[in-house]
Amino acid sequence: MKPYLQLLTNWRIVALMLLSTVAMMLILSESASLTALLITKLTGFALAYGCYRLSQHWDRKGLINELNIYSENV
Numbered sequence: 001m002k003p004y005l006q007l008l009t010n011w012r013i014v015a016l017m018l019l020s021t022v023a024m025m026l027i028l029s030e031s032a033s034l035t036a037l038l039i040t041k042l043t044g045f046a047l048a049y050g051c052y053r054l055s056q057h058w059d060r061k062g063l064i065n066e067l068n069i070y071s072e073n074v
Contacts, residue, residue: 007066012058016051023047 007013026044031037058064 004070007070010064010066012054012064013067016055016064019047019051019054023051 023044026040026047029040029044031040055064055067059068
């Protein structure tokens with residue numbers, strides 16, 4: 001359990017988790033009007049894409065190595 005809690009010490013990983021959570025909530029949400037539905041879906045997909053690009057950028061710079069260590073052990 002301790003190694004997984006160590007992931008939370010890197011603020012970049014926490015930022016990626018928060019961005020991806022908000023993006024998922026926006027993508028899966030429902031709206032009564034069509035315009036609100038389109039705005040929430042487009043915003044959610046834009047946040048998800050931004051999260052993806054941020055993770056690629058930080059991974060190339062070696063700033064989120066903790067995630068790579070856990071993904072190789074799976």
